[in-house]
Amino acid sequence: MxxxxxxxxxxxxxxxxxxxxxxxxxxxxxxxxxxxxxxxxxxxxxxxxxxxxxxxxxxxxxxxxxxxxxxxxxxxxxxxxxxxxxxxxxxxxxxxxxxxxxxYVRPDVELAEHAVRGVSTDSVTDLLGEKDFYTKEDAKWIMKNQWRKERYVEAADLSVGTELRYSLHRMVELMQERCHYVMSRGATLxxxxxxxxxxxxxxxxxxxxxxxxxxxxxxxxxxxxxxxxxxx
The missing domain is CATH 3.40.210.10 (PVUII Endonuclease, subunit A)
Known part of the structure; x- marks a missing residue:
């Protein structure tokens, strides 16, 4: 402002x-x-x-x-x-x-929703490889600056002590959220x-x-x- x-x-x-x-x-x-x-x-x-x-x-x-x-x-x-x-x-x-x-923006919003549904486990493994778990660095590579540090803690579903770990399923969810964010930014005026x-x-x-x-x-x-x- x-x-x-x-x-x-x-x-x-x-x-x-x-x-x-x-x-x-x-x-x-x-x-x-x-x-x-x-x-x-x-x-x-x-x-x-x-x-x-x-x-x-x-x-x-x-x-x-x-x-x-x-x-x-x-x-x-x-x-x-x-x-x-x-x-x-x-x-x-x-x-x-x-x-x-x-x-006016509804078609673009619908397109973003369809794109999100296309994100799968293959999307994660193609980018990050197959792993027993994924790290905070992996998660940050996907989410970039979209999340604050508290969100990484909340999303980690396989954590050991203070080490944040994420399952393949959770990484799919992260990638879907990131996809929606990126796509929806274009669905604007x-x-x-x-x-x-x-x-x-x-x-x-x-x-x-x-x-x-x-x-x-x-x-x-x-x-x-x-x-x-x-x-x-």
Whole structure:
């Protein structure tokens, strides 16, 4: 995140009186709102006349993350310093745009799944040879920097003392996971923009941002609760 984007995000957090966990990581939810005993997750974006940039490598993980996310789009002046007004989007408001992108990458995702199913014991032995067990060095050669050291410990199923060892079956699982990771990275879109015309149709907040945001969120939560009750 650029310094300017970070500053804008903090400005929106303050303006809408949102909460940000102290240990938040870059890939985590941007902010939260606690309302009527519920915790609502928010994605915060800066809007321009060209629309809103999203993320690099948009793919299945983002679609899953955004399923229940609420959005705030902050529109700034030409200097990029002053927040003029904002737009609020409920999860339902974002369904058309997200569904369109999800449909676009679906063939590549399915291809990745088929490729994973093709990984077998022969795949492991062709690369690493037939062994009684495989070492952490073998596992790291497959997984590279995808895993943290804790994952290697958890995955080792034939360990002796502190020496990490992996069965052939477990190495197949590692290779399948690596295959899915490599393939799915290609099943993404590079920073697709949400058009300004799409954002302009959303509820606009021009005054009392914290109060009006809560009014809109509460209306959405009440509507979804009524729908759930009606279909129960």
């Amino acid at each position: 650029s310094v300017q984007d970070d500053r804008r995000e903090k400005q929106m957090v303050d303006r809408f009186n949102l909460e940000v966990p102290e240990d938040r990581k870059r890939s985590d939810v941007d902010a939260y709102l606690t309302i009527d005993g519920q915790t609502v997750a928010f994605e915060l974006k800066s809007a321009t006349n060209k629309g809103v940039s999203t993320v690099r490598d948009l793919g299945p993980n983002h679609f899953s993350k955004w399923k229940n996310i609420h959005w705030i789009f902050g529109v700034y002046d030409s200097t990029g310093n002053q927040l003029l007004h904002s737009y609020y989007a409920s999860p339902d408001d974002m369904v058309p745009w997200i569904s369109e992108k999800e449909a 590079n920073n697709p923009h949400i058009p300004a015309s799409y954002i302009a149709k959303l509820p606009r907040i021009t005054s009392e941002p914290a109060i009006n945001l809560r009014r809109l969120v509460r209306a959405y939560l009440e509507s979804t609760s009524s729908t759930d009750d009606a279909t129960a």
